Amino acid sequence: MDYGELGPTESTRSFPDLPLTRSTATDPVRRHRRRRFLLLAITATLFLAASAALVSTLLLRSKDRGHAGRLNRTPTEAISQTCKLTQYPELCISSLVNFPGALEAGKTQLVHISLNMTHQRVNGALYAASSISGVTMDRLARAAYEDCVELLDDSVDQLTQSIDVVSGDGTASDDDVITWLSAALTNHDTCAEGLDGVDSYVYEQMTTQLKDLPELVSNSLAIFAASSRNGEFSAIPIQNRRKLLRRRRLFSSFPDWINPTDRKLLETPAQDIQSDFVVSTDGSGTHNTIADAVKAAPEGSSRRIIIYVKAGHYYENIKVARKKTNLMFVGDGMGKTVVAGSRSVYDKFTTFHTATFAATGAGFIMKEMTIENNAGPEKHQAVALRVGADRSVVYHCSIIGYQDTLYVHSQRQFYRECDVYGTVDFIFGNAAVVVQKCNLWARKPMAGQKNTITAQNRKDPNQNTGISIHDCRIQPASDLNAVKGSVQTFLGRPWKLYSRVVYMLSYMGDHIDPAGWLEWNGDFALSTLYYGEYMNSGPGAGVGKRVNWPGYRVITVDEEANKFTVAKFIYGSSWLPSTGVAYLAGLSV
Numbered sequence: 001m002d003y004g005e006l007g008p009t010e011s012t013r014s015f016p017d018l019p020l021t022r023s024t025a026t027d028p029v030r031r032h033r034r035r036r037f038l039l040l041a042i043t044a045t046l047f048l049a050a051s052a053a054l055v056s057t058l059l060l061r062s063k064d065r066g067h068a069g070r071l072n073r074t075p076t077e078a079i080s081q082t083c084k085l086t087q088y089p090e091l092c093i094s095s096l097v098n099f100p101g102a103l104e105a106g107k108t109q110l111v112h113i114s115l116n117m118t119h120q121r122v123n124g125a126l127y128a129a130s131s132i133s134g135v136t137m138d139r140l141a142r143a144a145y146e147d148c149v150e151l152l153d154d155s156v157d158q159l160t161q162s163i164d165v166v167s168g169d170g171t172a173s174d175d176d177v178i179t180w181l182s183a184a185l186t187n188h189d190t191c192a193e194g195l196d197g198v199d200s201y202v203y204e205q206m207t208t209q210l211k212d213l214p215e216l217v218s219n220s221l222a223i224f225a226a227s228s229r230n231g232e233f234s235a236i237p238i239q240n241r242r243k244l245l246r247r248r249r250l251f252s253s254f255p256d257w258i259n260p261t262d263r264k265l266l267e268t269p270a271q272d273i274q275s276d277f278v279v280s281t282d283g284s285g286t287h288n289t290i291a292d293a294v295k296a297a298p299e300g301s302s303r304r305i306i307i308y309v310k311a312g313h314y315y316e317n318i319k320v321a322r323k324k325t326n327l328m329f330v331g332d333g334m335g336k337t338v339v340a341g342s343r344s345v346y347d348k349f350t351t352f353h354t355a356t357f358a359a360t361g362a363g364f365i366m367k368e369m370t371i372e373n374n375a376g377p378e379k380h381q382a383v384a385l386r387v388g389a390d391r392s393v394v395y396h397c398s399i400i401g402y403q404d405t406l407y408v409h410s411q412r413q414f415y416r417e418c419d420v421y422g423t424v425d426f427i428f429g430n431a432a433v434v435v436q437k438c439n440l441w442a443r444k445p446m447a448g449q450k451n452t453i454t455a456q457n458r459k460d461p462n463q464n465t466g467i468s469i470h471d472c473r474i475q476p477a478s479d480l481n482a483v484k485g486s487v488q489t490f491l492g493r494p495w496k497l498y499s500r501v502v503y504m505l506s507y508m509g510d511h512i513d514p515a516g517w518l519e520w521n522g523d524f525a526l527s528t529l530y531y532g533e534y535m536n537s538g539p540g541a542g543v544g545k546r547v548n549w550p551g552y553r554v555i556t557v558d559e560e561a562n563k564f565t566v567a568k569f570i571y572g573s574s575w576l577p578s579t580g581v582a583y584l585a586g587l588s589v
Contacts, residue, residue: 151187183410259578266580275308331369344379355386364389425455454492466500512540
């Protein structure tokens with residue numbers, strides 16, 4: 001495949017004129033860095049041995065993949081039966097039998113033990129990874145390293161929240177836990193992908209710390225999912241379902257997780273909102289840059305923090321970190337409040353690091369803004385907006401780029417009445433996301449490229465993730481419209497093994513290729529993906545010449561389509577109403 005057509009997978013990101021290698025470090029500088037690391041690593045190891053002996057033991061036990069032959073203890077029937085439910089049963093057994101309390105535990109207790117064991121392993125990896133923070137790195141290695149530390153830290157938090165729920169200390173639902181564990185698994189994939197192609201020294205040290213992490217999280221997800229009393233798309237605890245159904249009727253135009261205050265804010269013009277911070281380029285606000293306003297916002301806020309960004313062009317790269325919760329960004333309108341950046345993988349950033357605007361703080365809301373990455377098509381992966389914030393809403397915004405425009409990285413997300421522009425894989429990631437009443441504009445790509453609207457990277461069958469495109473318009477942008485006869489545009493292609501995308505009740509222009517969907521690489525994922533189309537319209541919506549892959553289906557039953565609505569897929573009837581964004585809970589009003 002031509003490198004210009006490649007999508008989000010980091011292993012396909014090297015360009016002919018930018019060789020990336022992982023050669024052995026032999027020069028004096030690298031030898032000095034290695035000695036420096038060894039001293040730091042010895043210090044970290046001694047500390048871990050004194051303060052976390054159990055973690056050290058687990059690390060040693062899991063280093064050899066011949067798990068069954070190295071067991072010190074015989075697994076109980078409960079452990080054997082539980083581990084049969086996982087994707088990696090040998091690792092499951094070897095990691096549990098040597099963990100305190102596991103041999104005396106029943107199946108129910110093993111859910112808690114599995115989460116605790118995985119939490120300790122991830123936390124240990126995060127601590128050990130910090131030991132190389134002072135090592136000299138080039139731009140790509142530093143970006144990949146910082147991504148990994150951030151993602152590991154997020155995973156520790158998600159596992160902590162999950163343990164709280166299992167322990168009875170949290171108020172969240174089973175589906176919240178599945179969301180958090182799905183996100184933790186995605187975090188580790190993103191970290192590993194970013195490391196591909198970086199300096200050999202950083203690569204070797206980080207991959208050592210990442211060993212077995214995705215598999216351990218996957219096993220914990222499988223064990224929890226099997227024990228959960230709710231099904232894959234059933235987000236609401238049984239005792240609350242009837243009450244929430246009543247609420248759904250009362251707020252048919254708003255998802256339930258949007259509280260009345262936020263709902264009112266989303267309906268109110270920006271100038272009439274009482275803001276906590278005001279950003280303006282002319283000095284009339286509390287801050288001149290968005291980044292300064294984000295820095296001033298409190299961490300861990302349980303109330304809505306409003307940042308009003310006045311009309312103007314802001315050339316910044318914004319990051320709303322995990323601890324910056326419940327931030328709402330309000331602009332003066334699409335095309336009026338514009339945030340623009342130009343980072344790209346061509347300039348040696350990881351895809352994760354290229355985002356003009358990135359948000360991971362739960363409860364993130366944005367409305368009436370334009371977010372753009374203007375690196376251009378020739379620089380390949382260049383993200384405009386990246387979101388990994390749980391229960392996030394993007395309303396009436398324009399998101400503009402070429403390849404990899406909108407990175408729906410993880411957790412639950414909702415997009416309403418937005419314009420999204422791009423070429424290759426321009427909506428990609430592994431969130432549980434509904435894109436509703438939006439315009440998806442395919443642009444003119446570089447010569448030889450094909451347009452692909454989605455690239456979804458669900459890698460585990462227990463993840464509750466996917467991209468649902470509901471009541472949208474899929475159209476060619478003006479530059480593509482002039483040449484659409486010579487450019488193929490597809491609805492999506494499978495980035496990972498269990499890729500999942502549906503288009504429902506949407507209009508498709510005549511630029512959509514009759515086959516509809518594009519292979520990633522030969523027959524990879526064609527039998528394990530889930531691609532569905534339900535009652536779409538327009539000249540590009542005909543299904544007569546669609547692909548005949550085992551995983552593709554024309555959805556004809558309302559019950560199946562309903563699984564991908566706001567109410568069922570992102571559990572929106574329990575949180576969207578509080579944000580104030582209008583939405584369709586089901587297939588239609």
